[in-house]
Amino acid sequence: MNIVILHASPRKGNTDAIVERVKKYLSADEPIDFNDIHLPKEAPVFCHGCFSCFERGESTCPNANFIQPIAKKIEKADGIIIATPIYVMQIPGALKAFLDHKAYRFLNHRPAYFGKKAFIITNTAGAGNTNAIKYLKQNFSFWGINNITTLGITLQAASLEDMKSARQQKVIKEIEQKSAAFLKQLKTQHSEKRPSFLSVIMFHIARSFILTLPQNNADRQYWKENDWLDASKNFYVDQTPHWYQTLVGKIASRFAFK
Numbered sequence: 001m002n003i004v005i006l007h008a009s010p011r012k013g014n015t016d017a018i019v020e021r022v023k024k025y026l027s028a029d030e031p032i033d034f035n036d037i038h039l040p041k042e043a044p045v046f047c048h049g050c051f052s053c054f055e056r057g058e059s060t061c062p063n064a065n066f067i068q069p070i071a072k073k074i075e076k077a078d079g080i081i082i083a084t085p086i087y088v089m090q091i092p093g094a095l096k097a098f099l100d101h102k103a104y105r106f107l108n109h110r111p112a113y114f115g116k117k118a119f120i121i122t123n124t125a126g127a128g129n130t131n132a133i134k135y136l137k138q139n140f141s142f143w144g145i146n147n148i149t150t151l152g153i154t155l156q157a158a159s160l161e162d163m164k165s166a167r168q169q170k171v172i173k174e175i176e177q178k179s180a181a182f183l184k185q186l187k188t189q190h191s192e193k194r195p196s197f198l199s200v201i202m203f204h205i206a207r208s209f210i211l212t213l214p215q216n217n218a219d220r221q222y223w224k225e226n227d228w229l230d231a232s233k234n235f236y237v238d239q240t241p242h243w244y245q246t247l248v249g250k251i252a253s254r255f256a257f258k
């Protein structure tokens with residue numbers, strides 16, 4: 001099993017301590033190949049907003065030398081953990097800057113992460129987990145990932161060690177429970193699971209948009225290679241949407257780009 005961990009904290013602090021506990025739990029019974037990526041150090045770049053990834057492919061990104069080695073590790077992973085502190089009620093800039101670079105993997109561009117399992121771990125001194133988890137869940141959903149475990153820890157202290165004993169025990173138990181839930185997801189085949197409503201609607205709306213793009217556009221070529229431009233296709237992968245999901249998707253696509 002191969003898990004990529006995207007670390008968003010620039011220091012070896014609380015996020016790191018929580019991740020170490022998670023890793024220990026996950027690998028208790030069988031070895032796991034963890035790929036630790038420290039975003040502030042390994043991807044210290046901002047998206048240029050040039051649209052080159054969408055139009056000409058991700059290898060043409062001016063920051064491809066930072067982003068693509070990380071992207072390749074994500075492509076190969078069974079699971080993705082995002083571990084982040086809360087800064088000013090949200091995720092830190094380094095994580096947002098990385099996610100901006102991965103917009104080309106959104107459902108309306110060139111999605112490729114169906115079937116992967118995700119674990120969102122946030123921690124804060126007092127507030128902000130809810131905002132950040134909501135945002136990161138949305139990001140994963142737009143990457144086509146349905147199986148998402150979340151853990152938001154409010155320390156109410158400077159560090160795990162400084163917490164009051166009863167609260168510390170409660171948090172440690174929660175870390176173990178959520179790690180167990182993530183591990184169960186990793187070990188489960190979800191091939192027969194229905195796709196989410198959002199992803200089915202996105203498929204139909206995106207297809208009507210992609211068809212307006214020039215033939216040599218990278219998104220359009222990707223959709224063509226995957227056979228998604230074929231009108232008989234109702235989803236990206238071999239999962240059968242409910243009839244009503246397809247109906248709503250087709251109706252939405254009629255109005256989207258007219």
Ligand SMILES: Cc1cc2nc3c(=O)[nH]c(=O)nc-3n(C[C@H](O)[C@H](O)[C@H](O)COP(=O)(O)O)c2cc1C
Pocket residue numbers: 009010011012013014015016085086087088089090123124125126127128155158
């Ligand atoms: C720049 C900055 C902004 C922060 N903003 C918040 C915040 O909005 N709400 C909060 O409760 N804690 C905030 N914190 C505290 C951190 O979320 C908290 O201490 C976290 O455990 C730090 O993780 P780390 O040790 O991995 O860096 C902030 C910390 C920093 C450095």
